[in-house]
Amino acid sequence: MKNVLVTGCSSGIGKAIVKYLIEKGFFVFGSVRKASDAQQLEAEFGTKQFQALLFDVVDGEAIEKAVKIVADKVGKAGLAGLVNNAGIAVGGPLKHVSIEEWKKQFDVNVFGLMEVTKAFFPLLGADKNSPYPPGRIVNISSVAGRSAMPFMGPYSASKYAVEALSDAMRRELMDYGMDVVVIEPGPIQSEIWNKGMDEMDAFEGTDFEDRLYVFGKIVKKSKENALPAIEVAKVVHKGLTLAKPKTRYVVTADKMRFYMTNLLPDRTLDGLINKMLRRKKK
Numbered sequence: 001m002k003n004v005l006v007t008g009c010s011s012g013i014g015k016a017i018v019k020y021l022i023e024k025g026f027f028v029f030g031s032v033r034k035a036s037d038a039q040q041l042e043a044e045f046g047t048k049q050f051q052a053l054l055f056d057v058v059d060g061e062a063i064e065k066a067v068k069i070v071a072d073k074v075g076k077a078g079l080a081g082l083v084n085n086a087g088i089a090v091g092g093p094l095k096h097v098s099i100e101e102w103k104k105q106f107d108v109n110v111f112g113l114m115e116v117t118k119a120f121f122p123l124l125g126a127d128k129n130s131p132y133p134p135g136r137i138v139n140i141s142s143v144a145g146r147s148a149m150p151f152m153g154p155y156s157a158s159k160y161a162v163e164a165l166s167d168a169m170r171r172e173l174m175d176y177g178m179d180v181v182v183i184e185p186g187p188i189q190s191e192i193w194n195k196g197m198d199e200m201d202a203f204e205g206t207d208f209e210d211r212l213y214v215f216g217k218i219v220k221k222s223k224e225n226a227l228p229a230i231e232v233a234k235v236v237h238k239g240l241t242l243a244k245p246k247t248r249y250v251v252t253a254d255k256m257r258f259y260m261t262n263l264l265p266d267r268t269l270d271g272l273i274n275k276m277l278r279r280k281k282k
Contacts, residue, residue, distance in 0.1 A: 001049070003074045004240065005029040007057055007116055008086025010037040012190035013140065016229035017083055017236050022049045024237055029053050029070055031086065031116075057086045057112030063119045071123060078132025079123040081240045084113045085140045090154040091200060093208040102154055109158035113139065114165065126176050134177035138239045139166045140232070143186045143252055147261045147269075150277065151200070151208070151215050170247065181239035186252025187226040211277040218276070227253050 004021055008014040009030035018030045022045055031053045032038050038052035053069060055062035070079065090097065090105040117137065121127075124135035144152055145159030163182060170180035200212055235249045252258050261269065 001025060001027045002080035003027045003029070003070075003077060004081040004083060005031070005053075005070065005079055005120060006083040006085055007031045007113075009041065010034070013185065013188060013229045013232050014085040015041070016233040017085060018045065018050065020230060020233035020237060021240075024241075025049075026080075027051075029066075029073075031055055031057070031066065057116050058107050060115055060119075063116055067119050067123070070120070074123065076131060078125055078130075079120060079135045080133075081136045081138060082117060082120055082124060083138045083140070083236055083240075084116060086112065086116075087140065087158075089152075091151050092154075092203055093151060093206065093212075094153045096203055096206060096208075097154055105154040105158050106161070109155075110161045110165070113162065117169075124178065126173060126178060128176070130176070136178060136240055137169065137173075137180045138236050139180065139182050140236075141166070141182050141184045143184050143250065143258055145184060146258075150273065151212060167247075179245065180247075181245050182248045183232060183235055183239060184248060184250045184252075185227075185232050186250070186254065186258060187222040188232060188251070189223075189226045189228050214277045225253055227251065 002025075004026050006014055006017050006021070006028060007030075009018045010032045014030070018028050018041070021028050026049070028045075028050050029052075030041060030050065032041065033054070033056045035054060038054050041052050042050060051069075051073065053066040055066045057063070087109045088105065090101050092101075122130065123132060124137065125132040139162055141162045142155070142159040144156040145163045148156035148160070166180050166182045173180060200216060203209065203212055232251050235251050239245050239249065250258055264272075
């Protein structure tokens with residue numbers, strides 16, 4: 001039974017990944033921030049193929065404790081995979097998003113990802129003299145990591161960073177026989193955007209209020225057409241198990257729109273987005 005660690009699995013995409021990998025025969029370690037979530041997940045999935053780990057990706061001390069727990073459990077088998085899923089979404093007009101919120105965004109989505117990865121490198125076989133077989137790393141990015149929409153600047157910037165560090169990591173780890181795969185979900189049935197959109201109310205009364213209203217309607221419509229989280233889980237499984245996986249997988253209901261967005265000239269796309277966000281007068 002191969003061992004995999006999934007971060008941020010209390011709900012949404014992370015929980016779906018855990019469930020699917022268990023069904024496929026993996027032993028899954030899942031990180032959560034609350035003891036109540038750990039208890040709930042272990043009750044739901046049992047303990048034969050699942051173990052909750054209590055740590056926040058920005059808490060180095062807690063991560064180190066988790067490394068020891070995992071090392072004791074896996075023995076000589078090591079970790080076959082690490083799925084960096086934990087993340088948050090900070091949104092709003094760049095003019096008004098505080099530096100503290102920017103730091104929070106990058107602390108979780110970028111620095112937290114790297115802190116977890118670095119801590120578990122030994123168990124993934126990232127050493128020429130490692131006693132463990134080479135593992136695989138799957139980083140959950142976003143379609144927003146390829147194209148930055150208005151009012152999603154902090155989130156998009158953090159996912160652009162995940163894209164870059166994933167490329168660098170993949171090329172550096174080749175000598176160890178390791179691979180790094182990036183998953184780029186589009187709209188997915190998840191709580192992350194509910195939390196992000198709730199925070200948009202803070203920008204009422206600003207110059208951006210009208211366009212934020214339209215943006216909210218677009219997000220709401222996207223949620224109605226969002227894919228279930230299991231679609232991401234299926235692709236994560238591919239990333240972990242295929243002999244030669246792609247370096248990137250896009251998971252979205254509207255791939256044509258995704259590719260068109262990335263192929264259009266910047267100025268053309270700027271104009272289309274600006275027109276789309278202009279609130280029609282009643």
